[in-house]
Amino acid sequence: MPDGIVGNSVKRLEDAELLVGEARYVDDINPPGLLHASFVRSEFAHAKIKGIDLDAALNSPGVVAVYTLDQIMDVMTTDRVPATFPAPQPREEFGSYVLAHDEVCYVGEPLAMVIAQSRYEAEDAAALVNVDYDPLDAMTDCRSAAQPDASATDTRNKGNVFSSVSMGYGDCKSVFENAPNVISETLYQHRGVALSMECRGVVSSFDKRRGKLTIWASCQQPHGHKAILVDLLGLSEDQVRVIVPHLGGGFGPKLILYPEDASVSAASVKLGKPIKWIEDRREHLLTTTQERDQVWEVELAADREGRLLGLRGKLYHDQGAYTVRGTNIPFSAATTILGPYILPNYQIEVSVVHTNKVPSTSMRGAGHPQGNFTMERLIDRMAEKIGIDPAEIRSLNLIPSDSIPYEQPLRTQAGQRIIYDGGDYLKCQEELMRTLDYSGFSVRQQQAKSKGRYIGMAMANYVKPTGRGPFESGLVRIGTSGKVSVYTGAVAMGQGFRTAMAQICSEQLGIEPDDVIIVAGDTDTVSNGIGGFASRQTVCAGSAIHMASLKVRKKVVSVAAHLLEASEEDLELENGKVFVKGVPNMVVCFRDVANAVAGIPGVALPEGISAGLEAEVKFKPENVTYANGAHGCEVEVDPETGKVQILRYVVIHDSGRLINPLIVDGQVQGGITLGVGHALYEHMIYDENGNPLSTNLAEYLVPTAPEVPNYEIVHQISPTERNPIGVKGVGECGVMGVMPALLTAVENALQDFGVKLNSYPVTPAIIVEKVLEGGGYS
């Protein structure tokens, strides 16, 4: 493919309406007769429900209905929301309840729903519902919950351990017996919330006369939502339409069909009225799925020079109260740990454990950052033990570029081989060191120290699978107006998806990107789709749209050749017109071509030409494609106050061919900032009884503009051969590497105090405590 429109920083097509307040998010959708829902939520992390008294709420002004599970069971086929990720385990058995009825397993779990004329009145009435609880012991730590004698997190389950898996290769046992260098660490990784600026939300509208349910949802996979609702409500496919309006950020948790989506839809079917529910920020912090709580008990073995010999240990993954999306996170963590390194022996025992916290599902990175964190921290500790430079131990163990494609001796959860398909890891690291002036840092560090300043530097490498299948759909159509439309099952979540897809299509059809209409996130426009997650859409939808555009182009040329009585080889496409090379007056426009195959009643189509000017491709990648990069930073830490200032943050990033460099930079910058939040600020605090203590934005802190630096991003471009456009995914790559790089940099800055950081977030209070433990600052 020639580089023209693709590869340039084309201005985003999305921006015009976002800038003037004309975008329509789910809360901006108000069908006539709209009612509003509010939820009654568990006040305990674990309790039996003895009774729910609805009387006062039913008599509250504006109330239309108050429902517990029993009262909506008549319109549902099951009381649990099916898991949305096909885990090897049964799908229904471990999902959330549509509404809890006999037992609650986390604070915020919905118990009852009020439908009223206004949100204000719905909330008033919800406050009047009286729930009689019998509190039970709650488990908040996944490692404790995994012990055989731990109290049950859910008395309806057989034990707290949802799943145990042993993964690995080689012979760790003998390697660890003989290795000259062995280190052992326990690392804690902390859960946080995605905190999309737009909270979750749904508008469900059941038209009783037509028997059709239309749902506008702030969600990342409309076709998945539709399939679940068809099952749950016992409807047929033609009866359910899911539309994703403007999405105010997703970052993972909006993949899930939540109890609120299910119960609001059930209530709409029951009442035959449109009902809206918009999550507030407190609900978001209580009930939107969270990620990253894991405990790793791991050992790393190396030879005398620092070559890795083996890694072994245990991984405890906190699954939260229910299993709502399978076990992809711990699996991905346990495979991505290998990263860009050669590791001859590996053995990990994975335990997926339920606790009395909100369920865990993917958030930007989906387990991959955890594996990366563990490996990078261990490598730094090993370098320290052996007494070699962190950069040196890395380059000693990196997979050399001439060994790529390189197969890691493991399989993914889906049984796929892990074969890295490109990238030059050493070159990335060396570019990072050059950009950071790594070699000159120790001198700068000493100079700073002489002035009483504590600065530190660190790096982290990563490899991240992107472009997950099984497929994505792309349908390209030129209508009788001559306009070009693209329909896809992928979802525009704010990344600039529409622009990138329009670039891919327009390049093949010889038009401008803003001449392409992108229709994404509507189940009535394409029959299948997978949606937005796993850094997959540019790879999968982009490839589908590219291939469909080529097919449409081919047909345009063939029909135009017929109309112009010219040879196909002599035709060119430009500005929505097809003309004979060198004969500009021999021309037809897309409109003519489309009308020629649109059909006139009773008149035969031209010989050998099929009807319509469209093509649909469902692109099926054979395997994921692996993006990679190197992160590095320089920080200054105030040992007295614990404040960390990031002085520089550099990313050398390789996600193959770039469709739109400006959009790619934006993805990387946003990803890093989430990582900064995880590393330094974002702390979802639960007390020992499972009560969340950080339920507003004054308590749950996220980075704002002054907390983050200007980012320096350098692109390496290793196009992949696993898709026709050579791209790898980028959405989650920015967050990879941030937590280990920042923690190691803080340790490096505070090495005089012997500060060791084995968990994040590293808040100022924690840093001050560690400095005091290390003798204090005077």
Added chain:
Amino acid sequence: MAYDFLDIKLIVNGEQVSARVPARMHLVDFLRMELELTGSHLGCEHGICGACSVRVDGVVVRGCLVLAAQCDGSDVLTIEGLSESKEVVDLQNTFVERNAMQCGFCTPGMLMTAAELLAKNDKMARNEIREFMSGNFCRCTGYHAIIDAIEITMEARREEERS
């Protein structure tokens, strides 16, 4: 439960508005629900995230922390009115140039605050711009491009003044 209602008169985006509002209704709910001005967004409803920023009597405020009833007699400007006035059309263009928005949910609030900063007509360093914008959360961009856009616009305005 009975609610108090109040009659208010105010100017919204240059137009006179009269309404009977529940005493407890906050300004952004009023703008969004009663006037269908849905450009102001609710991100937290406790005055932290800045997505609801609107201008009341010339000052940017958190629309979720102001009651509609408090705005009786006030002059309110939302993103719709700000855009219509062309006051920050240069900034809006620079937002596009720099890719300073992704999902766009924070963008109207971001522009309201940035408009206030630009109106001060001070020369500000990048870290001062960051400090000024610290009350507006963005979860997509990492702020880099937003600060770029504001800085470029500020410089361009000063350049224009000098010439």
